[in-house]
Amino acid sequence: MKIKNLVITSFVSLFSAALLAVSAHAQITSYNNTDALFGFRVTSGTGSTLDGMIDLGPASQFNHTFTLSLGSIGTFMTTNFGADWFTRIDAATGRTSVQWAVVADDIVANTLWSTRNPSLVSPPWPRNSDSSQSITATNIETVAGTYSGNPIATGTTSAMTQATSVANSWASWQPGGANASGISFATWNPTNEGSTNTVLAFDSILSSNTGGLHGTTLGFFTWNSDGTLTFTVVPEPETYELMALGAVGLVGLQILRRRRTVRA
Amino acid sequence: MKKISTLTLVVIALIGATTLHAQTLVYITGSTAYRSATENAILHIYDATPAVQIAFQNNSATFQGANQSIFVGNIGGVAVNVHTSWSGSEAGIQTVADPAQTVNFLPDSTCPTNCSANPGTSVAAGTDAHHPDVAMSDTFQSTSQFNGIFRGVTYGALSEAAGTVAGQGSPVGIVPFKWCASAGAPFTDITSQLVRALYGTGKLPLALFTGNNADETKPVVALGRNPDSGTRLTSFAETGFGALHVVKQYQPQDSAGALVKTTAGTISKFVAWPAETINGVPVGIFNSGYSSGGDLSKAMRAVTTDPVTITATSYPAANVTRVAYLGTSDADSNLLSGAPPPALGVELSYNGVLLGIPVAPNTYNNVTALTEGQYTFWGYEHVLYNTATIAAAVKTVADTLTTQLHNVDAVVLLSNMQVSRTTDGSTVTNTYATP
Secondary structure (H helix, E strand, O other): OHHHHHHHHHHHHHHHHHHHHHHHHHOEOOOOOOEEEEEEEEOOOOOOOEEEEEEEEEHHHOOOOEEEOOEOHHHHHHHHHOOOOOOOEOOOOOOEOEEEEEEEEEOOOOEEEEEEOOOOOOOOOEOOOHHHHHHHHHHHHHHHHHHOOOEOOOOEOOEEEEEOOOOOOOHHHOOOOOOOOOOEOOOEOOOOOEEOOOOEEEEEEOOOOOOOOEOEEEEEEEEOOOOOEEEEEOOOHHHHHHHHHHHHHHHHHHHHHHHHHHHO | OHHHHHHHHHHHHHHHHHHHHHOEEEEEEEOOOOHHHHHHHHHHHOOOOOOOEEEEEOOOOOHHHOOEEEEEEEEOOEEEEEEEEEOOHHHHHHHHHOOOOOEEEOOHHHOOOOOEEOOOEEEOOOOEEEOOOEEEEOOOOOOOOOOEEEOOEEEOOOEEOOOOOOOOOOOOEEEEEEEEEOOOOOOOEEOHHHHHHHHHHOEEEOHHHHOOHHHOOOEEEEOOEOOOOHHHHHHHHHOOOOOOOOOOOEEEEOOOOOEOOOOOOEEEEEEEOOOEEEOOEEEOOOOOOEOOHHHHHHHHHOEEEEEEEEOOEEEOHHHOEEEEEEEHHHHHHHHOOOOOOOOOOEEEEEOOEOOOOOOOOOOHHHOHHHHOOOOOOEEEEEEEEOOOOOOHHHHHHHHHHHHHHHHHHOOEOHHHOOEEOOOOOOOOEEOOOOO
């Protein structure tokens, strides 16, 4: 009986191990059109031959303030890019060695989303023709093609690293990269990147065949020193109107109270 | 008595099995652009007697254009069955470099019943799954995504076939390509710039091709191959778009929503090519295309309804032009020659240089625009195998085929080229001393 139990236990253990192995193999990155890709490259120091990408999920989710759950992203950053990844300065540029950005595209509608450093570029990114934005969309999809299907870094939700030398790597589409024509994704001039401590605006950019129009800032990304990413939404105009109405109401109430107090 | 009978049957079966094993079985896959040249080379390496027996898939009138074929006979006195199944250069590299992959071939049992001497017998497609030994490829493996680790799979390093004589190995020749437009196209040239714009957007105003502002409302639609195609990789490497760049291509459909892939089909609408998974690799919407250059060339010649729809917008048929990239064999035989109807398509010059169709008895070997480096839309043709896993007898056949292609049957012989390039899409320079 003991032997029989041992055999059953062994079989169950082996089966579980096999299942785990299958699960481990199944942990590969996947990307869907309109997903937001959080990417970064390292211009000096530890990990400077690598870049990284994380699929943040659909761009449509960026309509409220929240901090994204990316798993043990701090450990991932420290392991691959050094304990000083958040503060290390590249002497050649004077900026942090890690430069990051977030992009997304809708390849059917030719809508784009991109981060922007508000201190470098203002107002939001310009809206371009559907043809022009289509080219950028295929550029983003090409980078996404190098993200998809890779092993997910241990402990993270969807992070991966890649060699910057890979054709169409994230770094290759940033300033100085082989495909970038000097500017981010051959589109955003001079760059859609920021340093680790830069709060980046996130613009929605509908295509427009009318010149001179600009995208809409949905909110701001902050990359925290523990690796987490926070999105702070820009309140919509209706929200401002409601807040203003509320303020007027409060002032009115105060006046009424004072008058009643004086009469009493 | 019964035991003796059983024993006799076993012995006969063993003899039969031994006989089967005595035959060398070779499985070749890859480039559809070089299908015709390779099929001819296979025919030519077989001994004259006994006459090689041939069967081929009935998608084509000849074995040179078929998706699958089988040759049974002797090569250098050794019994060899060569099987071919063509699905594109990248698919060829993928399936040869990954030991877990198989490709469907015609079974050995096709012959002798359904085989005959050249020109062979037409049969239905085979589903005999085998790991292929040899890939014909229009690109270097270094250009392919199936090079090292991709999507969690390790693709082994493939070697250029050595050939049977030193200096006559792979690459085995030149594979020229053409840009083509559908019948009635009001332009005759395409530039690298226009290719990048067209395939980055899927459709462009005709005005960009003609310079005529009356053409701003008329669309030019991009058609093409799926990412398993070496023709596709070469096209986008050559034009500077990037061999592995995501593109936007439309799918021509008939009124029932079926893919049009014959010259007899009628295109009623163009839709974004649907997302699909090819050999386990997901391909996003717009980014896929035809699996065969033959089918694409036929769709380029098919007629359209009037009006014809592109996504949700209707256009007069006369206002819509299709553009595609094709190997010379498919372009010449299915789109640019033959008796109309449908009307013949248009070969476009590339960056102002026309390749043209050589008039018999000349071949592309005599087209000096190509051999002198004026026309640059070409690549090298490679015979690739894994030296660590290929059987010695199979390697011998592959090397014999390589030498045959190199010396005789390549679309353009390397010995005729006065120029070279180092990789796909790289700069073309002269091979002789600069004056």
